[in-house]
Structures are given as structure tokens and as C-alpha cells.
Amino acid sequence: xxxxxxxxxxxxxxxxxxxxxxxxxxxxxxxxxxxxxxxxxxxxxxxxxxxxxxxxxxxxxxxxxxxxxxxxxxxxxxxxxxxxxxxxxxxxxxxxxxxxxxxxxxxxxxxxxxxxxxxxxxxxxxxxxxxxxxxxxxxxxxxxxxxxxxxxxxxxxxxxxxxxxxxxxxxxxxxxxxxxxxxxxxxxxxxxxxxxxxxxxxxxxxxxxxxxxxxxxxxxxxxxxxxxxxxxxxxxxxxxxxxxxxxxxxxxxxxxxxxxxxxxxxxxxxxxxxxxxxxxxxxxxxxxxxxxxxxxxxxxxxxxxx
Amino acid sequence: xxxxxxxxxxxxxxxxxxxxxxxxxxxxxxxxxxxxxxxxxxxxxxxxxxxxxxxxxxxxxxxxxxxxxxxxxxxxxxxxxxxxxxxxxxxxxxxxxxxxxxxxxxxxxxxxxxxxxxxxxxxxxxxxxxxxxxxxxxxxxxxxxxxxxxxxxxxxxxxxxxxxxxxxxxxxxxxxxxxxxxxxxxxxxxxxxxxxxxxxxxxxxxxxxxxxxxxxxxxxxxxxxxxxxxxxxxxxxxxxxxxxxxxxxxxxxxxxxxxxxxxxxxxxxxxxxxxxxxxxxxxxxxxxxx
Numbered sequence: 154x155x156x157x158x159x160x161x162x163x164x165x166x167x168x169x170x171x172x173x174x175x176x177x178x179x180x181x182x183x184x185x186x187x188x189x190x191x192x193x194x195x196x197x198x199x200x201x202x203x204x205x206x207x208x209x210x211x212x213x214x215x216x217x218x219x220x221x222x223x224x225x226x227x228x229x230x231x232x233x234x235x236x237x238x239x240x241x242x243x244x245x246x247x248x249x250x251x252x253x254x255x256x257x258x259x260x261x262x263x264x265x266x267x268x269x270x271x272x273x274x275x276x277x278x279x280x281x282x283x284x285x286x287x288x289x290x291x292x293x294x295x296x297x298x299x300x301x302x303x304x305x306x307x308x309x310x311x312x313x314x315x316x317x318x319x320x321x322x323x324x325x326x327x328x329x330x331x332x333x334x335x336x337x338x339x340x341x342x343x344x345x346x347x348x349x350x351x352x353x354x355x356x357x358x359x360x361x362x363x364x365x366x367x368x369x370x371x372x373x374x375x376x377x378x379x380x381x382x383x384x385x386x387x388x389x390x391x392x393x394x395x396x397x398x399x400x401x402x403x404x405x406x407x408x409x410x411x412x413x414x415x416x417x418x419x420x421x422x423x424x425x426x427x428x429x430x431x432x433x434x435x436x437x438x439x440x441x442x443x444x445x446x447x448x449x450x451x452x453x454x455x456x457x458x459x
Numbered sequence: 460x461x462x463x464x465x466x467x468x469x470x471x472x473x474x475x476x477x478x479x480x481x482x483x484x485x486x487x488x489x490x491x492x493x494x495x496x497x498x499x500x501x502x503x504x505x506x507x508x509x510x511x512x513x514x515x516x517x518x519x520x521x522x523x524x525x526x527x528x529x530x531x532x533x534x535x536x537x538x539x540x541x542x543x544x545x546x547x548x549x550x551x552x553x554x555x556x557x558x559x560x561x562x563x564x565x566x567x568x569x570x571x572x573x574x575x576x577x578x579x580x581x582x583x584x585x586x587x588x589x590x591x592x593x594x595x596x597x598x599x600x601x602x603x604x605x606x607x608x609x610x611x612x613x614x615x616x617x618x619x620x621x622x623x624x625x626x627x628x629x630x631x632x633x634x635x636x637x638x639x640x641x642x643x644x645x646x647x648x649x650x651x652x653x654x655x656x657x658x659x660x661x662x663x664x665x666x667x668x669x670x671x672x673x674x675x676x677x678x679x680x681x682x683x684x685x686x687x688x689x690x691x692x693x694x695x696x697x698x699x700x701x702x703x704x705x706x707x708x709x710x711x712x713x714x715x716x717x718x719x720x721x722x723x724x725x726x727x728x729x730x731x732x733x734x735x736x737x738x739x740x741x742x743x744x745x746x747x748x749x
Contacts, residue, residue: 216553263734267741270490270552274692275737278730281685285730289723391685395560402557432572438564445558446546 158339160330160409163323167410174316178309190312191380192424196417197315198376201322203400203412205369210398211407212330213362214342215265218273219280220397222260223253223367225389227374229287232299232384236292240305242314246375253371254364256283261363265356268345277391284389298385306379315376319413322369326409329365338362403444405451414452463597468718469711474603476710477610481665482687483694483702484617485658491634491697491747493548493651498559499539500662500687501680502566507532507663508675509570512579521584528667529660536659540652567677576677581670606668613661614703621699630654634697634747686713689729693736695743704744708732 174193181189202224209215230249231242239245260279267275287293294300306314329335337358340348349355378384387393396419404415422440426433448455482504489497511528515521543562547555582588583602590598621627632640633647641647666679673679690709694701709729716728736744 210553216556218556263738267737270496270696271692271737271741271743273496273552273556274688275734277685278689278733278737282727282730282734285726286723289721289726392681395556398553399557399560402553406553432568434564435568435572438561438568441561441564442543442558445550445554445561446543449550449554 158330158336160327162327163409167323171316171320175313178312182309187308190308192420194308194312194315194380195377196420197312197319197413198373198380199397199400199416199420200413201315201319201376202370202373203397203404203416204322204326205366205373205412206397207401207404207406207408207412208326208329208362208369209366210401211405211411212335212342213338213359215359215363216273216398217276217363217366218391218394218398219260219264219276219278220366220370221389221391221393222280222283223257223370224374224377224393224397225287225384225386226253226256226283227371228378228384228388229293229299229374230371231375231378232301233293235301235303235305236299240301240303242306242375242379245305246372246379249375250368250372253374254368256371257364257367258360261360261367265359265363277394280389280394281391284386284391287389288386296386298383298387300383301378304379304382311376311380315380318372318376323410323413330409334358334361399441403441403451405453408451408453411451411453414456418452464718466597467599468714470599470603470607472711472714473707474606474610474710475714476707477607477614478665478669479683479686479690479710480610480614480703480706481661482683483690483706484699485655485661486687487691487694487697487699487702488630488634488654488658490691492630492637492647492654493544494637495544495548496552496555496559497544498556498684499562499566500658501682501684502563503532503536503539503659503662503680504666504683505570505677505680506535506566506666507659508581508666508670508679509574509579510663511667511670512581512675513574515581516579524581525664525667528663532663532666533656533660536662537652537656539659540655544655545648563681566680571677578674578676581667581675583671602671606672609664609668613664617699626650626653631747686729689733692743693733695745695747697747698743698745701743701745701747 177193178190181187206217206220209217227249230252231245234240234245234248260276264272264275264279288295330339337348337353340353341355341358345355374388377388400415400419401412402415403418404413405411422437423433426436444451482500486497486500489495507528510531511524514527515524518524539562543558547558587601587605589601591601591604593599621630629640629645629650632643632645633650637647686709690702690705693708694703694705709732712732713729716725720728
């Protein structure tokens with residue numbers, strides 16, 4: 154396989170997909186199917202979260218099993234602010250993002266001392282600490298979570314915001330990957346010792362990527378809390394981290410649109426299968442197994458191969 | 460805290476630690492020898508508990524139930540190793556996480572389809588359901604003593620197996636350097652199917668023994684799986700001795716935390732322990748690889 158660290162510009166079909174998505178709320182409203190606007194928003198939001206994880210896993214080679222900590226923190230930040238009467242997204246979302254970034258900076262500074270398997274486990278440990286701490290705080294609703302009194306933004310406005318942020322995330326990922334920072338990050342993934350020897354500040358590069366990924370995950374968590382009108386402990390628990398990883402691997406690790414494809418496919422499967430068969434997760438399991446054994450580069454990799 | 464309460468908590472911690480050791484022993488070998496993350500280890504524990512509960516309902520004997528669970532789960536484990544896991548050994552950790560996560564989903568649904576969503580009952584054998592007077596005035600549940608005895612017994616057996624037998628020597632060789640062991644003529648592939656089956660059997664034993672204390676239900680494997688991973692990481696990947704020390708540490712810290720600290724801090728005590736161990740000893744307490 155030809156090795157290239159350059160992420161090429163997307164083909165015309167991605168512009169077409171974005172344009173179709175932009176027209177989607179109008180079409181759905183026309184047919185009286187407003188429900189699907191919420192579903193599409195959820196796909197975009199999870200796509201952004203999975204893309205942020207893909208930056209870590211696919212470009213930085215850091216398999217984090219604790220991404221739910223940042224995702225859930227963003228959601229809880231929005232809910233807690235709404236609880237105190239601050240519900241304007243233009244204030245709450247950046248605050249949620251900043252809080253998640255600070256958390257990621259702190260966790261990353263400790264966790265990045267380890268690598269490989271140990272990194273997987275220590276990120277999981279920190280995420281579980283955040284989960285148990287949040288659940289134990291009464292003002293954050295304990296096991297029940299927090300409900301948002303007011304959403305602060307309309308349904309279709311939320312959809313367009315999510316769409317704009319998704320496009321921004323996809324473009325930002327490419328810009329980042331092709332910039333000096335992204336090249337260095339991919340270099341660290343390929344050979345950490347060599348990058349260190351050449352004189353790159355390896356730990357700082359990894360920590361920066363970890364913080365950026367945490368901040369973007371926090372933003373997507375904030376969007377999800379606004380969409381759902383609540384933040385629950387499930388968003389912080391480890392199966393949520395697992396689900397985000399599944400989206401990344403299903404879509405394609407290190408593939409620019411892998412996060413979005415994985416999120417859309419996973420949520421679509423749930424949507425289509427769950428009403429018909431209570432045991433739909435059996436199908437999901439078999440599909441995932443088939444993807445791992447037959448399509449190691451994920452669905453995006455299959456598409457790219459033609 | 461009175462001395463009796465402290466003794467009771469210490470025994471509870473020991474019991475939890477020994478059950479975690481049964482889970483962690485197989486997990487640490489899979490990780491150590493084959494460098495493979497097996498999230499589905501908790502599913503084997505669940506399978507063992509369900510097989511035990513179903514057999515108990517049919518046969519009415521706890522011993523038969525435990526035997527059926529251990530043998531049945533070992534067979535399922537060997538089958539799983541030969542069909543799915545073998546294809547994953549040479550893949551990266553991410554693929555292993557996804558594939559074994561898929562196995563969890565499949566196992567959970569298969570169990571739900573077979574036995575329904577309601578938890579199954581696995582009662583304590585009647586002769587052992589009461590308390591025992593260990594010291595004058597100090598009562599302790601008999602069943603928990605059985606768990607401690609069984610856990611210690613298995614630990615001693617494993618220790619002898621790993622330290623003094625030829626098969627155990629091969630396992631240790633595989634854990635410290637797989638390629639070298641293969642070059643020296645160890646059939647790691649076949650050895651590994653056996654190791655995996657034994658690991659599955661230990662899971663099933665833990666599941667069957669804990670069945671009367673915890674609910675036998677879908678998802679029971681996931682919560683204990685995370686604890687078992689914590690144990691493995693603390694002890695050092697691939698080390699049975701590390702798994703034993705790590706399991707006892709986690710069992711005692713968790714139990715002591717619940718008795719002494721506010722609930723919020725008690726739940727995170729073991730994760731703080733793990734983070735601290737990794738901070739000072741990034742390879743765990745007893746690294747298997749030289």
C-alpha cells in the first residue's frame with residue numbers, strides 16, 4: 154500500500170451529500186415527517202463526537218476508551234447551566250466546550266504517560282471516576298440526570314447548526330491533518346521514538362490532540378443535551394465510550410469521514426431494526442463482527458476502494 | 460468501627476478479591492500471551508451463571524449445576540477461541556475491541572432469547588444458607604466462606620500448575636516472549652486453546668458461585684469485566700501472581716472504601732488505585748515481560 158500522510162480534498166459527492174442534508178428539513182416537513190429531523194440531527198451530533206475520537210485513534214494512534222467523559226461533561230455542563238437559568242446556546246455551548254477541554258487537558262496530562270493497552274485502561278479509569286463523581290452529586294440529578302427546562306433553540310435551527318458544525322469538523326480535520334501539527338501527530342503514530350529523536354515535543358503534540366478531541370466531544374455532548382432536552386449518566390458511562398469507538402471503527406479508522414459514516418450507519422440500524430425485532434442487537438453484533446473480519450478499514454475504506 | 464465489623468469487612472474484601480481473581484486469571488493470560496483484548500470475557504462469566512441456574516432448576520443439585528456450568532462454558536470458550544479469537548491475534552487492539560464488543564452483543568441477545576429478560580434465581584444450597592459462628596459471637600455467612608475456600612483452592616491449584624508443571628512452564632514462556640517460545644518448539648496455538656478454555660471455566664466457576672449473591676441477569680458480565688481489567692492492569696499484564704495480588708488489593712480497597720468513605724469516593728477508590736499504580740509503575744506491579 155502506498156503510504157501518504159496527505160488527506161486529499163473530498164470529491165464532489167460530499168458537497169452533494171451536504172447540499173441534500175441542507176434541503177432535508179424542508180423535504181421532511183413537507184411530508185409531515187418532522188421526527189426524522191431530530192434523527193438526522195442526532196446522527197450529525199454523534200458524527201462530530203466520533204470524528205473527534207477519530208482524530209485521536211486514527212491520526213494520533215491513541216486508543217482512548219474514555220471519550221464519554223468529555224462527551225458527557227459537555228452535556229452535563231449545558232444541563233447544569235440551564236438549571237441555573239442560562240439556556241442561550243451561544244453562551245452554554247462554548248462554556249461546555251471549554252470545560253471539556255480543561256478536563257481533557259488534566260486527564261491527558263496524566264494518561265499520556267502510558268501507551269498501548271495501559272493507555273486504553275487508564276483513560277477508562279479516569280472516565281469511570283468522572284462518571285461516579287457526577288452520579289454522586291445531588292444537584293446534578295444523581296442517577297436520574299438533569300432535564301433542561303428550556304431548549305433555547307428551535308428544532309430546525311438546531312439541525313442547521315449541527316450540520317454547519319459537522320461540515321466545520323470535517324474540514325477542520327483535513328486542515329489539521331495536513332498542517333504541520335497533523336503531520337507531526339501522524340508521525341508520532343507511526344514511530345514515537347523516532348519523532349522524539351528528531352526533536353519533536355511528542356508529549357505536547359499528543360496532549361494538544363487529546364485536548365482538541367476532548368473539546369470537540371464536549372461540544373457535541375452539549376448539542377446532544379440541547380437536542381434531547383436532558384443529560385443522563387448513561388452519556389458518561391463506559392458503554393458510551395464503547396459506542397463511540399464502534400462508530401469510528403465501523404466507519405473507518407483514520408478515514409476522514411469515518412466518524413460520520415459510522416455514526417449514521419449505527420443509528421440508522423438501530424432506528425430501522427429496533428421496532429421490528431427486540432433482539433436487533435444480535436444483528437448489530439453479527440454485522441460488527443463481519444466488518445472486523447472482512448473489512449478492516451471500515452465502511453469508508455470499502456467505499457474508497459470502490 | 461468494632462473489631463467484629465472490621466473482620467467481617469476484611470473477609471468480604473477477601474471473598475470479592477478471590478472471585479475477581481478467577482475472572483482475571485484467564486483475562487491476563489489472553490492479554491499476556493496473545494496480546495489480545497477480550498471484552499467478551501464477561502460474557503463467559505454470564506454464560507456460566509446462566510448454565511448453572513438452568514441446570515440447578517432442572518437437576519436440583521448445586522454441585523451438578525457448577526459442574527455443568529464449568530464444563531459447558533469451557534467448551535463454549537474453546538469453540539469461541541477456535542472460530543473468532545484466533546482470527547484476531549494478529550490484528551490491532553482496536554479490531555479486537557470491536558470484535559469482542561460484537562460478541563458481547565451477540566451473547567447478551569442469545570441469552571435473552573433463550574431465557575428471557577427476567578433474572579434467573581440461583582438459590583444458595585440449603586445446608587450452606589445460614590451463618591457460621593467463626594469465633595464466639597462472630598457470625599459470618601457460610602456461603603461466603605465457601606467462596607473464599609473455593610477461590611483459595613483454585614489459586615493454589617493454578618499456582619502449582621503454572622509454577623511446577625511443564626504446561627505451566629510453556630504458558631509462562633509464552634507470556635514473557637511468545638516468538639521465542641514458538642521458536643523453542645512450543646505449540647502456542649494449541650496451548651492457547653487450552654488456556655482459553657481454562658480461563659472460561661474459571662469465569663463460569665465465579666459466575667456460578669456468585670449467582671446466589673448477585674442476580675443472574677443479562678449484563679452481569681459487563682460490570683465485573685471492568686473490575687477484572689482493573690485487576691489485570693494493576694497486577695501487570697500476563698502475570699498470574701500479579702492478578703492474584705491485584706485482585707486482593709482491589710477487593711479489599713473496594714470493600715474498605717464502601718465501609719469507610721462516602722459513596723461517591725468509595726466508587727472511585729479502585730480507579731484511583733489503578734491510576735496511582737500506573738502513574739508510578741506504568742507496567743503494573745508484576746510485569747510479565749522482561
